[in-house]
Amino acid sequence: MQDSSQEKIKILLTGATGYVGGRLLPLLEESGHSLRCMSRRPQSLAGLVAADTETVYGDVLDSESTHRALQGVHTAYYLVHSMGSEEDFEETDRLAAQLFADACTAQNVKRIIYLGGLGNPDHNLSKHLRSRQEIGNILRTSTAAVVEFRASIIIGSGSLSFELIRALVEQLPVMICPKWVRVRAQPIAIEDVLAYLMEAHKLPIRKTVVFEIGGPDQLSYGEIMQLYARLRGLRRWMIPVPILTPYLSSLWLGLVTPLYARVGKKLIESLKNPTLISNNLVDSYFSIAPKSTELAIARALVHEEQQYARTRWSDAISAGGKMKSWGGVRFGSRLVDSRTQTVPAGREEAFKPIRRIGGKTGWYYGSWLWRIRGFLDLLVGGVGIRRGRRDEDQLRPGDALDFWRVEQIEAGRLLRLRAEMKVPGRAWLEFEVNEYDGKSTIRQTAIFDPVGVFGLVYWYALYPVHQFVFAGMLRNICAAVEGSSSVGETDQTQTYSSRWPLEHLKNSRQDD
Numbered sequence: 001m002q003d004s005s006q007e008k009i010k011i012l013l014t015g016a017t018g019y020v021g022g023r024l025l026p027l028l029e030e031s032g033h034s035l036r037c038m039s040r041r042p043q044s045l046a047g048l049v050a051a052d053t054e055t056v057y058g059d060v061l062d063s064e065s066t067h068r069a070l071q072g073v074h075t076a077y078y079l080v081h082s083m084g085s086e087e088d089f090e091e092t093d094r095l096a097a098q099l100f101a102d103a104c105t106a107q108n109v110k111r112i113i114y115l116g117g118l119g120n121p122d123h124n125l126s127k128h129l130r131s132r133q134e135i136g137n138i139l140r141t142s143t144a145a146v147v148e149f150r151a152s153i154i155i156g157s158g159s160l161s162f163e164l165i166r167a168l169v170e171q172l173p174v175m176i177c178p179k180w181v182r183v184r185a186q187p188i189a190i191e192d193v194l195a196y197l198m199e200a201h202k203l204p205i206r207k208t209v210v211f212e213i214g215g216p217d218q219l220s221y222g223e224i225m226q227l228y229a230r231l232r233g234l235r236r237w238m239i240p241v242p243i244l245t246p247y248l249s250s251l252w253l254g255l256v257t258p259l260y261a262r263v264g265k266k267l268i269e270s271l272k273n274p275t276l277i278s279n280n281l282v283d284s285y286f287s288i289a290p291k292s293t294e295l296a297i298a299r300a301l302v303h304e305e306q307q308y309a310r311t312r313w314s315d316a317i318s319a320g321g322k323m324k325s326w327g328g329v330r331f332g333s334r335l336v337d338s339r340t341q342t343v344p345a346g347r348e349e350a351f352k353p354i355r356r357i358g359g360k361t362g363w364y365y366g367s368w369l370w371r372i373r374g375f376l377d378l379l380v381g382g383v384g385i386r387r388g389r390r391d392e393d394q395l396r397p398g399d400a401l402d403f404w405r406v407e408q409i410e411a412g413r414l415l416r417l418r419a420e421m422k423v424p425g426r427a428w429l430e431f432e433v434n435e436y437d438g439k440s441t442i443r444q445t446a447i448f449d450p451v452g453v454f455g456l457v458y459w460y461a462l463y464p465v466h467q468f469v470f471a472g473m474l475r476n477i478c479a480a481v482e483g484s485s486s487v488g489e490t491d492q493t494q495t496y497s498s499r500w501p502l503e504h505l506k507n508s509r510q511d512d
Contacts, residue, residue: 009033012037012073013028014080015077016049017041018079028198035052036056037053037054038058038066043397043408063103076100076111077197090130093131093134094138100112101141104142105143109142112139115151116133116150117150126272129275133150136148145206152213153186153188153221153224156300162297170232173234175225181222182221184220185220185276186275188214189215189291192290209281210281212279214276215290215293217292219293227297231301337445339471342442347412347434349481350442351431352480352481354433355394369465383420386402387403401417404429405418413433415431417430424454426449431445
């Protein structure tokens with residue numbers, strides 16, 4: 001058998017919508033190998049993959065779909081985790097890894113490449129780090145050779161750690177620092193992580209191996225923040241405190257950073273453990289010279305200030321929590337608030353303010369109400385409203401947008417957002433633009449599928465607020481289209497707001 005680096009092989013990439021997987025995707029496409037991406041929402045990869053990249057449906061918790069995705073695959077990248085899940089993420093990840101390992105054995109996959117976390121297993125690891133290493137052990141039960149990388153803090157534009165550091169340093173001249181700020185780590189640049197992952201499928205080995213990877217510096221989170229501040233020309237003071245529980249710390253992070261409490265708590269629990277390299281095995285197989293932390297931060301800053309980040313941690317589907325399976329749940333009548341307004345503009349012009357909604361632009365009306373809703377969501381472990389958006393002007397399927405997720409976007413015509421805030425049911429917000437005789441009609445539709453009595457109570461309790469906010473939002477979107485503070489001469493608004501079957505709305509859509 002030829003070495004895998006000398007022949008064209010079929011590679012499966014899981015986690016292509018995540019931070020690392022999204023960065024790895026174009027590199028694998030350029031490698032000359034046959035690439036297949038497995039996703040729970042293949043449509044979210046539309047426009048992101050090359051024409052010859054195959055996208056297939058697959059869920060690592062669904063054995064049948066995983067088997068199909070692995071057919072004919074030589075090397076599989078396993079970049080999946082459930083850090084954003086509300087449920088027992090350890091058990092979820094354990095089950096997913098076992099199903100994946102079994103499928104790799106059945107489909108005769110030769111190699112699995114996995115990215116986990118650094119940490120001494122003898123030092124009472126956090127649940128998150130313990131789970132990351134356990135996943136590697138489970139994958140090794142397959143007949144495939146497993147190449148596992150264990151990494152410390154990953155520094156790069158859009159990464160979870162970088163966004164945390166950037167938000168804290170930029171917003172807080174004085175920081176209250178609990179003990180986790182003083183724990184040491186070995187940060188590594190995202191470019192170096194990708195280099196290791198790319199080289200892994202070429203390694204001339206047929207055995208399982210674990211590589212610990214990190215940069216040349218051993219620093220605490222506090223030292224990394226001070227380094228960031230120096231590079232940005234900022235002066236920051238850090239006040240150490242002896243006690244600050246993970247839960248309180250996560251709420252504090254949720255107030256001043258893009259993190260939300262569920263992810264923040266798991267991250268902080270992990271920061272109690274030093275993440276330092278304990279051996280130099282990686283140097284025996286790779287010639288990669290990792291960048292210094294200072295250079296990694298400087299490069300990340302360049303990309304941030306250019307508003308360029310191909311992927312962000314919050315764009316990962318799992319960052320919003322595990323997608324619930326609603327099969328078997330009996331929803332009441334679908335509740336719909338739909339309204340239209342016509343503006344004297346073409347479809348592309350009418351769609352521009354819709355395309356820019358959220359993030360720094362805001363929601364066009366009742367901004368303080370949106371912030372209160374986001375804060376309340378944060379308090380109950382939801383995503384809050386601080387995720388913002390990847391790009392201030394462009395959206396793509398799968399993007400995080402405050403406490404929404406872009407489910408579908410069609411340039412100049414349709415934007416459909418799926419709610420990721422805590423609600424007793426499931427909810428969408430949709431904008432559709434149609435052009436007739438040089439004018440455009442904007443239809444704004446809020447859709448809610450309540451679960452049980454509490455879902456109905458929730459909708460009708462907020463009914464007056466919805467009327468207030470949704471009407472103002474559409475009015476100001478139209479004002480933005482016309483470039484003035486008032487909508488001007490428009491056709492009369494039509495409003496439907498009741499228990500209204502969605503199929504009765506013109507140009508409506510069924511669930512994906």
